[in-house]
Amino acid sequence: MSARFSSIIPVLLGVLIAEVALGMMTTLIPLDLAAHGLKANAIGLVGSGYFVGFLLGTLTCARLVRAVGHIRAFAVFLAVSADCALLMIMAHDPLLWTVLRLVMGWMLSGMFLVAESWLNDKADNTSRGRVFGAYLLVSWGGAALGPLAYALFKDADRTLAMVGVALATALLPMALTPTQNPTLGERQRFGLVKLFNISPMGTTCVIASGLVNSSFYTLAPLYLERHGFSPHQIPTFLSAALAAALVVQYPVGMAADRFGRRPITLAALGLAFLVALVFPILGGGSAFWVLILLGCVLSGVTAPLYGLGAGQTNDRVDRSQYVASSGGLLFAWAIGSSVGPLLAGIVMAHLGPDSLFFFLAFCLALLSGFTLFRIRRRPSVESESAFVPVRAAPAQILIKEEPIEIAEAQEVGGVPAAGAEPAAGRGSST
Numbered sequence: 001m002s003a004r005f006s007s008i009i010p011v012l013l014g015v016l017i018a019e020v021a022l023g024m025m026t027t028l029i030p031l032d033l034a035a036h037g038l039k040a041n042a043i044g045l046v047g048s049g050y051f052v053g054f055l056l057g058t059l060t061c062a063r064l065v066r067a068v069g070h071i072r073a074f075a076v077f078l079a080v081s082a083d084c085a086l087l088m089i090m091a092h093d094p095l096l097w098t099v100l101r102l103v104m105g106w107m108l109s110g111m112f113l114v115a116e117s118w119l120n121d122k123a124d125n126t127s128r129g130r131v132f133g134a135y136l137l138v139s140w141g142g143a144a145l146g147p148l149a150y151a152l153f154k155d156a157d158r159t160l161a162m163v164g165v166a167l168a169t170a171l172l173p174m175a176l177t178p179t180q181n182p183t184l185g186e187r188q189r190f191g192l193v194k195l196f197n198i199s200p201m202g203t204t205c206v207i208a209s210g211l212v213n214s215s216f217y218t219l220a221p222l223y224l225e226r227h228g229f230s231p232h233q234i235p236t237f238l239s240a241a242l243a244a245a246l247v248v249q250y251p252v253g254m255a256a257d258r259f260g261r262r263p264i265t266l267a268a269l270g271l272a273f274l275v276a277l278v279f280p281i282l283g284g285g286s287a288f289w290v291l292i293l294l295g296c297v298l299s300g301v302t303a304p305l306y307g308l309g310a311g312q313t314n315d316r317v318d319r320s321q322y323v324a325s326s327g328g329l330l331f332a333w334a335i336g337s338s339v340g341p342l343l344a345g346i347v348m349a350h351l352g353p354d355s356l357f358f359f360l361a362f363c364l365a366l367l368s369g370f371t372l373f374r375i376r377r378r379p380s381v382e383s384e385s386a387f388v389p390v391r392a393a394p395a396q397i398l399i400k401e402e403p404i405e406i407a408e409a410q411e412v413g414g415v416p417a418a419g420a421e422p423a424a425g426r427g428s429s430t
Contacts, residue, residue, distance in 0.1 A: 004135050007122045009117045010130060010173035011074075016142045018078065021085070023242075024159055027235050029101075032156040032223040033094060040222055040353075042094045044345015046101055051210070051337035053102035057109025058331050069181040071116050075171045077110040082167035089157045096363035121182035130154035140246035140412060147235035147242075150424035154231070172427070195328040198316050201374040205265060205309030206329050208367045210336030212272075212302050212360055217241075217343035220295065225321040226353040233288055237295055245303035252304040253339010256311065263376050265308045269368040275301070275359035282352035298360075306333060 034044045065073040084100040084107075098120045121133055153159040220241075221234045229237075256264040277300045282290065310329050347359045 007177070007179045008119055008134075010177040011118045012134060012138050012172040012178070014074065014078070015172045016113075016138045017166050018081075018108070019139050019142025020146045020149055021163045021170070022108070022237075023143045024150040024153075024163050025085070025146075026143075026217055027147045027150040027221055028156060028159050028163075029097070031225055031231060031234065032221065033097075034222055034225050035156075036092050038094055039272070039345075040219065040348035041342075041345040042349075043045055043222055044219060044341040044343070044348070046094055046098045047214065047341035047345070048106035048338050049098035049101040050212055051334055051341070053105025053107075054109040054340055055105075055331065055334035056102075058108040058334060061106070061110030061113050064406055065114060065117070066109065067203055068323050069179065070118055071106060071174055071181055072247035073179075074111060074114045075176045077107040077114070078167050078171035080104075081111070082109045082164045085160050085167060086164040091159045093157070098377075118182060120178075137176075139248075140242065144239045144242040144246070147238040148173035149230055153233045187346035192328050194332055195313065195332070199313040201262075201371060202309045202311070202316075203329070203332050204367065204370055205312065206332045207301065207336040208363060209305035209309060209340075210333040211303070212336075213299075213340075214337035215340040215356070215360060216298065216302070218341040219344050219348060222348070223353045224291070225354050227285070228285075229288065236291055237288075240292050241295040241299035244300040248300040249304060250306070253307065256308060261312050261315075263310050263370065265305070265312075266368065266371050268304060268308070268377070269364050270372060272298055273300045273361050273364040273368060276364060277356045283354070329418075367401035 029046055030043050033046065061073075064076065068076070081104045084104040084378070088097055088100050092094075117136075119135055122131070148158055149162075165223060192203075217238070221238065224237060225231075226232050252264065252268070275294055278293055279291075279298075282294075306329075313329060344356055344359050347355045351358075
């Protein structure tokens with residue numbers, strides 16, 4: 001085993017275990033709150049809490065990493081997240097859970113920041129694609145295994161206890177690694193307004209990616225539960241959707257590099273709009289395998305939206321600005337992810353479970369119209385940078401050709417990222 005590869009195993013193990021824990025909570029939270037008689041708007045509020053915390057983490061977590069180093073910060077982020085999961089056992093109260101999920105999102109934003117910065121530092125030009133390819137598989141794989149792991153624990157409190165154990169265990173590989181902390185570089189900054197002025201369509205696409213995907217993964221379990229599907233079927237649905245999101249990343253990327261990002265974006269949006277309408281038309285009375293198929297298609301065509309938007313933005317910035325623009329894009333994604341479950345939950349509470357997919361169809365239709373408008377108004381860049389696949393957790397990797405350091409932004413927190421070589425990188429966590 002090469003020294004370079006052995007230096008990334010601890011962070012990959014930590015991310016894998018943490019992703020399984022997050023996947024368990026993705027299924028647990030909507031089902032448990034629904035079992036306690038809470039409406040969709042309250043469940044959506046708890047779901048949004050995680051992404052609001054993640055948004056705050058993009059603004060602040062880099063400072064702690066700079067103060068104590070990658071390894072200690074990684075341990076702190078996961079230890080506090082484990083505490084939050086265990087405290088959720090104390091009371092199944094939506095307000096308490098919202099606060100705890102906000103703190104957990106804050107901490108896990110820092111965990112992904114450390115992980116991605118660590119991998120960028122340990123990879124070189126000859127290994128970066130393989131390193132982040134492994135990261136992609138680990139993150140998506142863990143997220144897909146999470147709902148299946150939830151099915152092993154029928155009791156909510158036992159599940160939360162196991163989530164806490166998993167998050168605490170996830171810090172051990174990094175805490176025991178003999179590898180030295182990466183060297184911290186200069187801070188880089190990139191404002192969100194500046195990002196939108198550079199690429200309105202790319203930034204809007206990233207916001208919509210967060211809004212649509214977070215709403216789907218947060219409230220699809222509630223949709224299935226309201227239509228009478230069992231707690232054993234719902235994890236299967238979520239795992240299949242996450243697996244589909246993983247499978248499509250590179251085919252969509254190759255298509256975008258060959259035919260252009262805008263045509264592929266428009267095609268993905270159009271297909272997603274149609275599938276979102278088919279869900280309520282068929283209704284929850286459809287065969288379970290039909291809903292799984294629809295869920296896989298919808299997840300598969302919306303998961304690459306972040307990469308498509310990020311690619312369009314990076315086409316219009318200098319290579320020296322990739323890291324800073326990545327921080328802005330993550331901030332934009334977190335804004336959409338914070339608002340999506342809350343709005344979708346309010347809609348579902350008033351109009352019923354099927355309205356989730358009418359809400360998604362409405363958002364997708366708006367983005368499709370904006371995409372057509374931008375295509376007519378502004379020509380595409382002749383030489384486009386490579387597609388950027390997005391990972392299963394709420395953070396992204398956009399690879400560049402040389403190692404990068406932690407970036408801390410002004411209005412938009414920094415995260416490592418960006419570039420010309422596709423590698424890893426969302427999905428979701430309630």
